């Protein structure tokens with residue numbers, strides 16, 4: 001098996017030559033950048049030991065292609081589906097895509113739509129700590145998903161993307177690039193899944209771009225094996241009067257580092273940043289966020305819910321940044337930790353940096369146990385304690401899912417959460 | 425076969441609330457408890473349900489001979505056939521009524537057996553219709569934002585779905601309007617059977633016109649001090665509790 005540092009076999013790369021050159025430069029950058037250290041502010045509280053990636057190797061093509069395609073089932077009704085396994089395309093279906101919508105692998109888009117690719121692919125600077133891992137991603141990404149929705153086009157039914165990893169110590173570098181044209185709208189559900197319960201590395205990047213008046217609902221269902229080390233670096237750019245609702249459900253991963261940036265660059269832009277995180281055992285979910293208000297009269301609303309059991313850890317470090325010109329900003333940031341065990345370790349660092357006076361901002365973090373009265377009431381109806389706790393956690397997450405407007409999507413996510421919590 | 429409470433004593437903190445309480449409800453009967461505010465009626469209900477705030481210091485409660493206090497957690501008592509409709513039902517944000525009752529029923533099935541969802545909803549809707557509870561309530565969080573009367577009706581719905589052997593209703597009539605009182609009483613009366621016993625805690629004789637009790641007990645300061653037939657409730661309603669306290673002091 002080859003290591004991460006070695007070049008992937010030439011035959012596997014369908015990238016255009018110019019991008020392959022960029023990948024070589026990115027690999028050099030990855031090697032040159034220092035590993036994060038405990039004293040780095042952006043890695044405060046993080047388990048630095050989890051960042052040793054020496055055990056992971058380049059993934060080989062998936063062995064259980066048919067099974068993975070069969071298991072790539074989500075919503076009952078979709079307009080298109082892309083299935084990728086170990087960085088390669090397994091299936092593309094697009095029965096109901098409106099004219100002009102481009103939905104293909106990122107690798108294909110680099111050749112077919114080089115202008116769009118060059119303009120939007122990893123166009124944002126990595127500001128939340130993971131420059132090194134962003135470089136690794138760029139150096140090694142292949143496959144990937146590319147979605148372009150032309151102006152004034154509505155994709156009514158959701159689009160689903162499944163990105164699989166298979167094999168012990170395999171590495172995947174999923175990338176989802178979504179470009180929403182002016183006044184377009186779409187809903188995308190992006191699933192990250194493991195074919196087996198084995199250690200793996202996932203180092204993914206998302207770029208979401210919403211042009212004026214666009215509406216995007218983006219759901220990431222991160223369901224890697226609990227043995228997986230995962231990085232998910234997300235950047236969202238919201239232009240004038242556009243609205244992005246993004247929800248990240250971290251169901252899996254042993255060590256998960258999420259960096260979520262949302263930049264509001266046009267007046268009236270709106271960004272909702274949601275996350276639900278059931279954590280147990282020794283799992284660690286480390287999330288750093290930035291709500292960057294560049295334009296005036298924009299809104300950002302962040303709500304992260306963590307339910308911590310066992311010896312699990314969560315880290316939330318969030319910053320609302322209001323740039324000097326961003327008067328009339330509405331920005332909210334809230335993290336709620338539901339504590340299910342004395343050994344759980346929630347770390348919350350909400351933050352504000354306000355360079356304009358005419359703003360409305362609030363931020364806060366709360367820690368609370370499951371209410372003893374609620375547990376007693378459920379017990380009084382015969383519900384065992386463990387089940388009662390899971391019902392409370394389920395209710396905690398459902399309170400956030402209630403904010404999604406699309407009813408079939410909400411119901412689907414509710415059933416995924418219920419399944420994750422083993423509630424029949 | 426009975427629900428039997430013998431010499432029960434219980435504390436909250438250092439304070440003794442139940443002071444040697446004796447009561448037996450034979451299966452098939454409805455007993456009522458009346459008593460002043462603070463006499464310990466709800467304490468009795470919650471002690472039986474296993475509320476963690478109360479410490480049982482002596483005595484026993486048995487369900488058809490089964491010792492309640494030797495059961496581990498409160499959920500076992502419920503599954504053994506005890507139901508308590510609370511005076512102040514708790515709210516559970518985010519857990520819908522439908523999922524709540526379903527989990528309670530599922531907990532009564534043997535390991536590995538799944539509740540039939542279609543049958544469950546049929547049954548639930550039937551009982552909701554009978555209690556005139558809007559079907560929309562199935563997707564509302566348990567008791568969250570419910571009016572006082574809605575909470576009480578929801579308690580009775582739970583009882584109807586769980587089919588207990590012994591049910592304790594703590595002031596289920598408080599907060600109900602006249603129509604709701606009839607509906608809820610009908611619901612309870614429909615469940616009266618030789619296979620089931622009821623303990624109805626109330627302040628109002630009126631309820632006992634609808635749910636006619638076999639025996640009425642008077643509770644004073646953590647004890648049952650007097651028992652009689654339904655006419656006792658009329659006398660209490662007309663004359664209050666002072667005479668009871670005088671009489672019992674005289675005989676003490």
Ligand SMILES: Nc1ncnc2c1ncn2[C@@H]1O[C@H](COP(=O)(O)OP(=O)(O)OP(=O)(O)O)[C@@H](O)[C@H]1O
Nearest residue numbers: 436441459460461462463464465466467468477511
């Ligand atoms: N959690 C508690 N902490 C302190 N005191 C309590 C608590 N629960 C009950 N008590 C006290 O115990 C006594 C009995 O209360 P209980 O609720 O059993 O009365 P009750 O007979 O049900 O009254 P009511 O008719 O008003 O419902 C009261 O003096 C009450 O203040």
Ligand SMILES: [Mg+2]
Nearest residue numbers: 465466467511
């Ligand atoms: Mg009371």
